[in-house]
Amino acid sequence: MFLKQVIIQNKNSIIRDIHFHKGINLIVDETPVGSSQQATGNNVGKTTVLRLVDYCFGADGKNIYQDTEFNKQPNTTIENFLKDNEIIITVVLVDNLDEPKEEVIIRKNFLSRTKKLQEINGENITNDKEFDKALKKEIFNSDVDKPTFRQIISKNIRDEKNKMTNIVKVLNSFASSEVYEALYLFWLGISTDSHSEKERLSLDKKKEESFQKRLKKEGELSLIEQQLILLNDKIDELNKRKNKFNLNENYAADVDKLNDIKAKLNRSATELSRLEIRKDLINESKEDLEQEYTQIDTSQIKSLYEKAKSLISNIQVSFEDTVKFHNDLISEKLEYITKELPEIEQQIRKIKSGIIVLRNEEDALTETLNKSALVEDFEQTILDLNKQFERKGNLEEQKRLWLYSQEKLADIDDNLNKINQGISSKDSQIQNRITEFNKYFSVMSNRLYGETYLLSSQKNEKGYELIVTNLEGNPSTGKKKGQIAAFDFAYIQFADKLDIECLHFIMHDQLETIHDNQLNTIVEVANSINGQYIVPILRDKIPSNIDISEFEILSLSQVDKLFRI
Secondary structure, eight states: OEEEEEEEEOSSOEEEEEEOOSEEEEEEEOOOTTOOTTSOSSSSSHHHHHHHHHHHTTOOOGGGTBOTTTTTOBOHHHHHHHHHTTOEEEEEEESOSSSOOOEEEEEEESOOGGGOOEEETTEEOOSHHHHHHHHHHHHHOOOOSSSOHHHHGGGTEEOSHHHHHOSSOOSOTTOOHHHHHHHHHHHTTOOOTTHHHHHHHHHHHHHHHHHHHHHHHHOOHHHHHHHHHHHHHHHHHHHHHHHHSOOOTTHHHHHHHHHHHHHHHHHHHHHHHHHHHHHHHHHHHHHHHHHHHHHOOHHHHHHHHHHHHHHOTTOOOOHHHHHHHHHHHHHHHHHHHHTTHHHHHHHHHHHHHHHHHHHHHHHHHHHHHHHHOOHHHHHHHHHHHHHHHHHHHHHHHHHHHHHHHHHHHHHHHHHHHHHHHHHHTTHHHHHHHHHHHHHHHHHHHHHHHSOOEEEEEEEETTEEEEEEEETTOOOOHHHHHHHHHHHHHHHHHHHHHTTOOOOOEEEEOOOTTSOHHHHHHHHHHHTTSSSEEEEEOOGGGSOTTSOHHHHEEEEEOSSSOTTOO
């Protein structure tokens, strides 16, 4: 597939309609020579064109309005413009730029939820994973889960640091060897239908190995087994000691009975204490009232009586009657207070009698139990046994987890080995494909720099890796960019030769570090292959012998930026 067109539009009109052609496509600035320092060709939206295409291919698009170098600070002007004006980006792909028979139209906006637009040929697919699968099916005619569409096209749009400095290691730093293996084999046109399962198994293996690391903190399996052997010996020894105690058949029942008697004694003692306190209180009250008989001052009462009589001539009560009334009142109080004493004393006698019986039973049972065993020693032995059994249970659980984890890990390894054997059986095909690729890569690298680069494979326990080797040594930064271009150009030639579905366009950023002679050669090579080389570049960095107008597809400036805002 070739990139035919990129359209930027709002609800009412088209802002940009960019058409692409075969060969090199230049996105340049219009900054006149000799302009002031403020009037530069930077920050006008050249690289943003690449990012818009990447956005339509499933990128999150944040780098369109965030500065990736300065703490990812958002450019709210651009972000608000894209969202408030409901900007739609359209990318048109065709199978042939001259005589197209197939066309893929991708449309996306920057809104979310119900307003989210994410179309492929008119079908809105708002789920990002399903969108990725649909793009893979539409462009690469592939239904396999791995690699993903985003991973496959990661080398086609090199606008981020890792993609601009690495030839084949183009994914994020967290990508595993299994992910790279699936990607490399797909690039080589080799089936990757088992790699989804391989990645899942590899992830399970990593989790299980992490789990075993936690188990190791408690001890290796061998140590746990040795601990269990020692523990079983201790348990046997304690059981033998327990069995030596002369326990009668009714020992447990006697212990329960003894505990019941102790509880009854406790309750009886509590009730006896309550009754005796009650009895003491009654007797104290009785003594206080009885003292009133002996301590009463009759002379005072008689004096009061005589005084009252002199004042009240017709008083009816005699002094003797008054004394009798007083004594009768005290007698009634005494009778009322002491009437429950007999019952309390009877209860006390009954409880004391019961306590004597319970004490005798307690003594008898205690003697019986002491004859059967030394209770404290026996109970301590039981406690020790319980602790050892608890420890044994913990160790057996650790052993079970170890054995389960080892069995699970063995199953994972077995399944991984089967998958890897299937991949290894394709080794001859892999090497043949690499050899075929090197026919183009070595020629392309020699053509660009007079140096030979080769692709080779390296196999380890996790699978295949691809390695690019410069037979002349390590290149400079500018030369490295040229070698990346050589790899990407060679891949298009390789894919065409073997009829492998691929994107026939390459987008590279930051070519300003390449020397004029090298840039001239890259332009020449780009125009000779069946592909498109799309690059944003400052006008004053382009060699003077290159006719910019012939290759220019878009020119931007400080007064006419990409979004025209």
